[in-house]
Amino acid sequence: MIESLERFERARIAVIGDVMLDVYVEGSVERISPEAPVPVIHQVAERAVPGGAANVAANIASLGAAVTIVGLIGRDAAADMLRAALAAHAGIDQAHLVASEIRHTTTKTRLIGYHQQVARIDREDRDAISEPVEATLIDRAMEAIAAADLVVLSDYGKGVLTDAVLHAAIAEARRLNKLTIVDPKRRDFSVYRGATVITPNRAELERATGMACEDDDQVLAAAAAAQSATGAAILVTRSERGLTLVPRDGEAIHLRTVARQVFDVSGAGDTVVAGLATGLASGLPFVEAMKIANLAAGIVVAKAGTATVTRAELVAGLQFGTSAADIDDGRLVSWPELLRLRAAWRENGLTVGFANGCFDIVHPGHVALLRQAARHCDKLVVALNSDTSVRRLKGPTRPVQTEQARAHVIGSIKGVAAVVTFPQDTPYELISALKPDLLVKGSDYSEDRVVGADLVKASGGIVLLAELVEGQSTTALLSRANAPPTSEPQ
Numbered sequence: 001m002i003e004s005l006e007r008f009e010r011a012r013i014a015v016i017g018d019v020m021l022d023v024y025v026e027g028s029v030e031r032i033s034p035e036a037p038v039p040v041i042h043q044v045a046e047r048a049v050p051g052g053a054a055n056v057a058a059n060i061a062s063l064g065a066a067v068t069i070v071g072l073i074g075r076d077a078a079a080d081m082l083r084a085a086l087a088a089h090a091g092i093d094q095a096h097l098v099a100s101e102i103r104h105t106t107t108k109t110r111l112i113g114y115h116q117q118v119a120r121i122d123r124e125d126r127d128a129i130s131e132p133v134e135a136t137l138i139d140r141a142m143e144a145i146a147a148a149d150l151v152v153l154s155d156y157g158k159g160v161l162t163d164a165v166l167h168a169a170i171a172e173a174r175r176l177n178k179l180t181i182v183d184p185k186r187r188d189f190s191v192y193r194g195a196t197v198i199t200p201n202r203a204e205l206e207r208a209t210g211m212a213c214e215d216d217d218q219v220l221a222a223a224a225a226a227q228s229a230t231g232a233a234i235l236v237t238r239s240e241r242g243l244t245l246v247p248r249d250g251e252a253i254h255l256r257t258v259a260r261q262v263f264d265v266s267g268a269g270d271t272v273v274a275g276l277a278t279g280l281a282s283g284l285p286f287v288e289a290m291k292i293a294n295l296a297a298g299i300v301v302a303k304a305g306t307a308t309v310t311r312a313e314l315v316a317g318l319q320f321g322t323s324a325a326d327i328d329d330g331r332l333v334s335w336p337e338l339l340r341l342r343a344a345w346r347e348n349g350l351t352v353g354f355a356n357g358c359f360d361i362v363h364p365g366h367v368a369l370l371r372q373a374a375r376h377c378d379k380l381v382v383a384l385n386s387d388t389s390v391r392r393l394k395g396p397t398r399p400v401q402t403e404q405a406r407a408h409v410i411g412s413i414k415g416v417a418a419v420v421t422f423p424q425d426t427p428y429e430l431i432s433a434l435k436p437d438l439l440v441k442g443s444d445y446s447e448d449r450v451v452g453a454d455l456v457k458a459s460g461g462i463v464l465l466a467e468l469v470e471g472q473s474t475t476a477l478l479s480r481a482n483a484p485p486t487s488e489p490q
Contacts, residue, residue, distance in 0.1 A: 004284055005292075005311055005318075011065035011281035014144035016137075016169055017053030017154030017161055017183075019071035019097070020106040021082040022306045024049075029113035041113045048081045049306050050089075051108060052270075053154035056183070059274030059296070060152075061089040062308040065281060068093040068144040070137065072129065072160050078105035089308070096140040100133060106158050129159050138168045145172050150179045150281035152273060153195070157185040170194040179280055182232070183273045184208070190229045198230055199273055201237045219244050220252055235290070237272050243294050245286075253287065255294045271300040271309055312343035328379070330411025332404070332419045335430065338381065341418060342434055345379050353377030354436035354452075356427045358385045360399045362409050365442075365468055372466040373440040374415025382410050383430055386423045393425060426451045437461045442468050 027043040050058040057069040069092060073079040082105055086092050109121040129137075137160060145151050151173045155161045171194065173180040179196040189208045192198055202213045211222040213236070223234040223246035236244045242257040275296035279289025295317045296309040316327075327341060345352055355373050359366055359382070374380045384406050390399040399406065407419045422430045431439070431452035439456040443465040447453055453463045 004279075004282065004288065005064075005314060007282035007284070008064040008278050008311060011278055012147060012149045013060050013065055013067045013152060013277050013281050014070065014141070014148035014150075015053050015057045015060065015067055015152045015154060016070040016141050016144065016165070017056070017152070018106065018156035018158035019054040019057075019069065019073060019082065019160075020051035020108060020156070020158070021078045021085070022049050022051035022055070023047070023081075023107060023109040024112055025109060026112040029118070039113055039118055041111055041118060048085050050082065050085050051306050052106070052156045052158070053152075053160075054082060054086060055270040055306050055308075056152055056154050056274050056277075057092050058086065058089045059271050059300075059308045060278050061091040062310045063274065063278045063296075063314070064091070064311045065278045066091045066093070068096055068148065070096045070098075070140045070144050072098050072100060072103065072133065072137065074103050074105040075099050075101060076105055078107045078123070096144050098133060098136050098140060100129075103129075106156075124158060126159070129162065134162055134164055137165055141165065141169050142172055145169065145176065145178065148178065148281075150181070150277055152277050153180065153182045153192075154270070154273065155183060155185040163191060166191055181273060181277050181280075183269060189226050192232065193230050195230065195232045197233045197235055197276070198226065199235045199237060199269070199276070200226070201269055202239065205234075205236055213238075216244070216254060220246060223252075233286075235272075235276065237269050237297070239268075243272070243290060243297075245290055247286070253290065255290060257294070257298055268297050268301050270306075271296045275309070310344070310347045312340060313347055316340045316344040328417045330413065330416040330419055332407040332411060332421075335420065335433070338418060338420050339433060341379075350378035351437040352434070353380045353438035353440060354383065354427075354431060354434065354456075355380065355440040356383040356385075356422075356451075358390050358394065358399060359406050359410050360390065360394075360401060362406075362413075366410075367413060369440065369442055369466045369468070370410075370413050371415055373438070373464065376440075376464055377438045379417040380415055381434070381436065382416050382419050383427045384410065384419060384421045385425075386421045389423055389425060428452050428455075431455050435459050435461075438464060440464045440466055442466055444468060 024047050025043055026045045027041040029039040029041055031040050033040050053071055057067045060067045086094055103125045104123055106124040111118045170180055174194055182192045182195045182198045184198055184200050184204055187207050205222050206213050209222045209225045213219045213222050219236055223236055226234050227246055233248050234246045240257055243255045245253040272293045275293035276289050279292040299309045299313050299317055300307050353373050384403055387399055387403050403421050411419045428451050432455055439452055441450045447463050450463055
């Protein structure tokens with residue numbers, strides 16, 4: 001399936017719906033306000049990211065596909081911020097956004113204190129859009145659909161997807177024989193009739209059908225009722241229980257979640273829609289596209305706030321069967337695998353440390369160095385000289401242990417995320433490819449003698465000279481082990 005991801009660059013997708021701006025005001029909470037029993041947030045950061053239909057578009061672009069977005073914004077500062085946030089994702093065509101003189105750009109501002117949401121402020125217009133604006137939206141939607149391989153209708157109930165817009169978009173997609181995915185918000189799903197797939201979450205399916213959706217059988221029954229009302233396949237997002245697909249023909253499919261840690265579920269449904277849409281638009285079979293969507297959701301919920309998933313993260317997830325951000329078990333990887341992990345870690349904002357050596361006989365000095373290194377980065381990679389490299393450097397009697405055995409021992413040390421071997425005498429080529437944020441060596445080296453220090457510093461990284469444990473040396477240990485026994489005094 002990894003090779004199939006290369007097709008994503010050829011996909012063209014139209015996203016039509018309620019675009020938003022998600023703003024995160026982050027800070028620390030140190031006291032309660034004397035004016036009211038509420039926390040006082042000392043602001044330290046603020047960031048703005050695409051939300052709603054704009055988040056769907058951002059996720060599609062992050063996966064490598066081209067996307068045209070159709071939505072409604074105001075002529076305000078929030079619109080400028082949203083355009084800038086969208087422009088950060090290559091491949092998004094904003095030309096079909098409609099700017100209104102009288103409406104605000106829908107904005108959700110979340111106040112975050114110590115990684116916990118304290119409050120949310122919504123700014124939005126709830127009045128129905130005017131007929132001229134509706135007509136303009138339909139015209140822009142027709143243009144976008146004509147140029148797309150697949151259509152996404154992202155309904156957040158903010159007024160863009162009126163009955164007229166929905167009917168026109170679905171009818172045009174059907175006329176051109178293009179798939180349509182609807183992320184619904186209405187209670188009455190019949191308005192989406194004619195769509196290919198509808199992707200409610202569990203709560204939305206319950207509201208639309210009036211049926212409980214706690215277990216598999218209940219979800220299947222409710223999905224069947226929704227399918228009867230719409231004629232569409234129903235893909236239910238079920239949070240920690242994964243995804244359930246009830247196709248128009250064939251047996252239902254359950255995919256359990258791949259998330260190992262859940263930090264924030266904001267926008268996870270958008271990521272599912274984006275993954276499914278990109279997979280289908282690239283020609284993947286429905287089940288494979290569904291697996292991509294499920295994996296993408298498992299990755300994004302490990303991130304803070306509304307976020308996107310990249311193709312590099314998907315490749316790493318498919319390669320290792322989990323979110324790359326969770327990999328921390330000291331596994332032995334190849335160079336290509338390590339570089340895919342590096343790309344995924346970078347996308348998650350994780351710093352990567354690098355230490356290297358023969359590590360033939362692991363002693364307390366080695367453990368101390370690696371623990372110091374792990375404290376200064378999020379993911380520590382340890383590179384081992386291969387057996388042939390050790391023999392060239394240390395002589396024909398070394399290594400004492402094979403590279404597989406050495407990798408197993410080093411990978412078992414707490415804080416080591418991954419282990420890799422290199423056949424060269426030095427790790428310079430590997431460091432050049434990996435570009436770690438932190439390079440670690442013992443304090444018996446000076447910085448100018450550390451291989452790769454120039455590369456790391458040139459790319460903005462740092463070099464750490466770790467404190468050594470006195471009297472610890474592999475060579476000394478082997479010399480003592482091989483020394484003839486001293487005669488005991490009579």
